[in-house]
Amino acid sequence: MPDPIIIIGAGQAGVSLAARLRALGYDGPLLMLGEEPVPPYQRPPLSKKYMSGELDLPRLLIRPESWYGEQDIELRLSAPVAALSPRERRVILGDGSELRYAKLALTTGARPRRLPASVGGDLAGVFTIRNLADVDSLTPAVVPGKALLVVGGGYIGLEAAAVAAAKGLRVILVEMAPRILQRVACQLTADYFRELHGRHGVVIRESAGLRELLGAGGRLTGALMADGSLIEADLAVIGIGITPNDDLAQGAGLAVENGILVDGSCRSSVEEIFAAGDCANFPWHGQRTRLESVQNAIEQAEHAAAAMLGASGDYDPVPWFWSDQYDVKLQIAGLSRGYDDAVLRSGKREGSQSVWYFAGDRLIAVDSKNDALAYAFGKKIIEAGRSIPKAVAADPAADLKSWAMGTGR
Amino acid sequence: MPKVTWVLGNGKEITAEVPVGHNMMEAAVAHNVPDVIGECGGCLSCATCHVFVDPAWFAKTGGPSEMESDMLEITMVDRQATSRLSCQIISAAELDGLILKVPRL
Numbered sequence: 001m002p003d004p005i006i007i008i009g010a011g012q013a014g015v016s017l018a019a020r021l022r023a024l025g026y027d028g029p030l031l032m033l034g035e036e037p038v039p040p041y042q043r044p045p046l047s048k049k050y051m052s053g054e055l056d057l058p059r060l061l062i063r064p065e066s067w068y069g070e071q072d073i074e075l076r077l078s079a080p081v082a083a084l085s086p087r088e089r090r091v092i093l094g095d096g097s098e099l100r101y102a103k104l105a106l107t108t109g110a111r112p113r114r115l116p117a118s119v120g121g122d123l124a125g126v127f128t129i130r131n132l133a134d135v136d137s138l139t140p141a142v143v144p145g146k147a148l149l150v151v152g153g154g155y156i157g158l159e160a161a162a163v164a165a166a167k168g169l170r171v172i173l174v175e176m177a178p179r180i181l182q183r184v185a186c187q188l189t190a191d192y193f194r195e196l197h198g199r200h201g202v203v204i205r206e207s208a209g210l211r212e213l214l215g216a217g218g219r220l221t222g223a224l225m226a227d228g229s230l231i232e233a234d235l236a237v238i239g240i241g242i243t244p245n246d247d248l249a250q251g252a253g254l255a256v257e258n259g260i261l262v263d264g265s266c267r268s269s270v271e272e273i274f275a276a277g278d279c280a281n282f283p284w285h286g287q288r289t290r291l292e293s294v295q296n297a298i299e300q301a302e303h304a305a306a307a308m309l310g311a312s313g314d315y316d317p318v319p320w321f322w323s324d325q326y327d328v329k330l331q332i333a334g335l336s337r338g339y340d341d342a343v344l345r346s347g348k349r350e351g352s353q354s355v356w357y358f359a360g361d362r363l364i365a366v367d368s369k370n371d372a373l374a375y376a377f378g379k380k381i382i383e384a385g386r387s388i389p390k391a392v393a394a395d396p397a398a399d400l401k402s403w404a405m406g407t408g409r
Numbered sequence: 410m411p412k413v414t415w416v417l418g419n420g421k422e423i424t425a426e427v428p429v430g431h432n433m434m435e436a437a438v439a440h441n442v443p444d445v446i447g448e449c450g451g452c453l454s455c456a457t458c459h460v461f462v463d464p465a466w467f468a469k470t471g472g473p474s475e476m477e478s479d480m481l482e483i484t485m486v487d488r489q490a491t492s493r494l495s496c497q498i499i500s501a502a503e504l505d506g507l508i509l510k511v512p513r514l
Contacts, residue, residue: 044452059435064439067441294448320455322454329452331454371479372476372479372480373479373482375479376456376480376482377482377483
């Protein structure tokens with residue numbers, strides 16, 4: 001009996017990798033190890049349809065529970081891994097048992113950054129939003145009329161603010177940087193979302209550093225800001241980013257830096273060990289890159305699966321991403337890293353618009369708010385390796401379709 | 410419970426019961442219908458759950474919403490007259506017997 005392929009991490013990347021191995025004809029033993037007690041599930045709906053009760057856990061699962069047995073995949077849950085021994089090709093589990101592998105895939109994801117205990121990070125009433133367990137403990141606290149402090153103006157923070165405001169909580173969001181979405185979007189887009197949240201009664205404070213969370217009897221009562229002001233809060237959601245789970249790899253001597261370092265084939269510094277998803281740092285357009293998205297978890301994992309079975313070729317994605325806040329759908333194609341110009345295009349309807357990001361003359365990304373057509377065509381143009389004149393991007397009357405099809409002039 | 414049949418590119422058929430209120434993408438994934446993916450979990454952000462509704466059923470399912478129609482511009486297989494993103498087709502009693510054709514990728 002040959003040694004199995006072992007996948008450590010039973011999330012989006014893990015299940016996508018497993019599915020692709022089977023789809024590509026790998027019929028040897030396949031074992032997935034997850035530290036959570038549930039099979040791989042979708043994270044995006046956690047703070048939205050799951051929290052509201054519209055989707056229950058079975059519908060949140062990425063594949064039904066029966067799928068694993070049907071595909072001859074052994075799925076072990078509540079099975080944390082303590083260490084790796086690459087020299088012996090062994091995985092050492094938390095219970096001390098050891099498993100040999102032929103090849104190993106690390107799809108360990110990331111964990112939310114927390115505020116340290118020294119600044120009140122462990123007070124009752126302080127939540128992060130990453131896992132099912134996080135949302136299960138947060139949900140009872142989300143009660144109309146309560147005061148919610150959101151720390152962090154990225155997607156997690158903004159989505160949490162939107163959900164809470166819609167439920168009738170009083171929401172204040174604080175962001176340390178000069179503007180929300182600083183890392184990921186331009187001023188125009190930040191302005192759009194600041195106004196949107198403002199219309200729903202969410203107070204957003206930018207260039208607002210948090211000094212510490214305050215509590216009484218171990219429970220959150222509010223926050224002291226760097227400027228000396230006080231904010232009252234019954235609960236807080238901390239959305240200040242995620243840290244890749246590369247500690248197993250690091251402990252085993254693999255090269256890590258902002259994630260597990262892999263090459264274009266998703267191979268780590270150890271021949272038989274691959275990594276994909278939120279935990280993996282890969283070379284892309286001349287820069288070390290770690291993408292945090294469902295798209296990357298799926299597509300990089302699928303690329304890794306093919307590479308594990310001998311395929312060659314570099315992972316070269318067109319990243320895409322979405323975020324739902326109130327009735328606005330933000331859709332992003334490409335990566336705006338390195339842009340030097342952002343061109344606004346008005347959409348057909350009130351409140352719909354898109355921003356086209358350029359590096360020199362080259363279109364590198366599009367973000368759209370309730371303008372799926374702009375997103376769709378922008379994505380097609382970027383995928384084809386084409387660009388579009390800035391004047392065309394800016395002109396709502398210009399026919400994007402012809403540019404997407406390659407016949408634009 | 411409404412029964413739905415997916416007809417694959419190779420002619421093979423998969424039939425399954427789909428609880429009222431569930432969408433046709435999650436049903437396809439649950440029953441291993443190949444090539445109907447749903448990367449975005451059913452929120453009109455990926456266009457990977459594309460199906461052609463059997464013409465006889467199109468009046469019952471109806472056509473796409475505006476946003477769905479926008480997203481149909483980037484399906485991997487070109488859209489046709491009865492194209493829908495299956496995450497937007499919700500199972501209901503009147504769709505019992507629905508036939509969906511899966512585009513060959």
